[in-house]
Amino acid sequence: MEFVIRISQFLLSLSLLIVLHELGHFIPAKAFKTRVEKFYLFFDIKFSLFKKKIGETVYGIGWLPLGGYVKIAGMIDESMDKEQMAQPAQPWEFRSKPAWQRLIIMLGGVTVNFILAYVIYVFIAFVYGDKTVKVSSLEDGYWVENKILTDIGFKTGDKVLKVNDLEVVNDYDVRSNIIGAESITISRNGKEEKIQLPEDFLGQLSSSDDRSLFERRIPFMVGVISDSSQNKSADIKVEDIITKIDGKPLRYFDQLDSLMTDYKNENVDVELLRGEETITRQLKVDEKGRFGFRPAIDDDRFAELGYYDIATKTYTFGESFGAGAHDFVDTLKKYGAQLKAIFNPSTGAYKGVGGFKAIYSIFPSVWSWQAFWVLTAFLSIMLGVLNLLPIPALDGGHVMFLLYEMISGRKPSEKFLERAQLVGFVILITLVLFANLNDWI
Structure with a gap:
């Protein structure tokens, strides 16, 4: 499907x-x-x-x-x-x-x-307005999993302050300005640190199977229950949020692996948040330390639970012409920066040039008109x-x-x-x- x-x-x-x-x-x-x-x-x-x-x-x-x-x-x-x-x-x-x-x-x-x-x-x-996540609201920083980033010196929990000399305000600022960036300033344990990116950073990223960068730290919300999951018949529903495993708090999905190492091939009690109700279920853990659930993202729900703040801006029809011009010029500039990096062999960005499969893969697996029009x-x-x-x-x-x-x-x-x-x-x-x-x- x-x-x-x-x-x-x-x-x-x-x-x-x-x-x-x-x-x-x-x-x-x-x-x-x-x-x-x-x-x-x-x-x-x-x-x-x-x-x-x-x-x-x-x-x-x-x-x-x-x-x-x-x-x-x-x-x-x-x-x-x-x-x-x-x-x-x-x-x-x-x-x-x-x-x-x-x-x-x-x-x-x-x-x-x-x-x-x-x-x-x-x-x-005009129709959707702008929704942005404030970087200052990410109290526990970003989730950093990509080995390319960790080898450079980034860690989960780092707060991104600047990309080059540009101070970031919204989560989008981090992602959109990283192309061509030479340095990123972070805050770690209350101390600022500037980390230099290697010249071929884009090339390394392009040739890696993992394209993740700085990801928002989110809870473990159940998105898809795999057909092969041992917990397929358990009383688990999509959008349930796992908050505790064997009594141990699980605030972020990226903490899951460290908690699950002791429960492989065992049954474990988990605490779930279903709507406003807290419930307990016993789930089976496979040999890899997995429940067989794929996580989901619901920014509005996560903001409601205090994981981060979402700033929403709406536009009148007249105002949307200026907002549309800003987005058009911004996208044009950033694509120009991508092309510049691609035609500079030292960046290695040419390794990330993709064809029809790459274009196909950027479309979401669920139908979203907003995502469709943004990508178009x-x-x-x-x-x-x-x-x-x-x-x-x-x-x-x-x-x-x-x-x-x-x-x-x-x-x-x-x-x-x-x-x-x-x-x-x-x-x-x-x-x-x-x-x-x-x-x-």
Whole structure:
């Protein structure tokens, strides 16, 4: 069921982004009376799942969900239609249009991506508002489990004060600013300490199976009871919170392992908080010291129990435009920082470049419209930025040659553009293969 929910969100988001991106090319092309021969969601190599010709354009859905495309007449693109290009230029073809019109057509896709992301952020602000966890309310600091962090010197219980020289206020500040950070200032046992991050910190993190960073310390709330659990038939309900094991307090989930070492393959009495009621149950412990429960997160419930404070800010419709702009610019800057780190070999961040599996995995295993729209907005920005890279075969490559033409007054030859397109296609395929292989290595 988790797979179905994740793949549904992934395909819906991907389809929405592809269709709107291609519409960004399609609409100005039609406005400038340029013939569009195909408009496809996904690639139709050999055959299509669906296609229908309306007017001069064939609309269809391909079977390979790696993207989509519009085929514009008289344009050197990935189709490499040399036969058409060998014919005399026609007035309805892309190559016959003024350079400024061709530039608008090529920038249409990324423009729509950026507008879409901004609009989504506006409505997220209006509908959901902002919920942030104040770092100052994390009285017992963060849970630090990743060996990469512990080897550097971080410990569970550390309170994060600054990332570089930026003082953190909200939990989001810690996570979002760690990319490119050189140091983190913590408070441990009332004393401040600055810990330097190694230059290849992102590379180490990217190549690790554990991607956790500074996690909020939360109680053990029962989320999923495994089918293989010895306690499947016990009177345990989802959202029960385990507060004591054999009379010993369990305030945080990260304290569980140390408490369970003495109870492997035994029965143990546990105290549970169910709503406002405290109850006791006897549970079986397996050979690994586990009950067979997966934990759950409920920020509102945890805040109600005093684990941390949540600051909620709501926006009027008018205010949401400013909030949406802030989120859009903030996300754009942070993605730019990621790309900068990726293209700097010394950081090792390139090891974390992922493909479709990585994108699929960021969607939650339960359906959440808020999470869906937040991720779709981010992916829209990512798609827009990547398409602007000056690589032939991408929109940015076409834009690069058009700007050269407009500045120099000389149009690159069609033979040169064909060769550039082929080189760009090879580069693009190499990058796609690298990213997707990274998902499995």
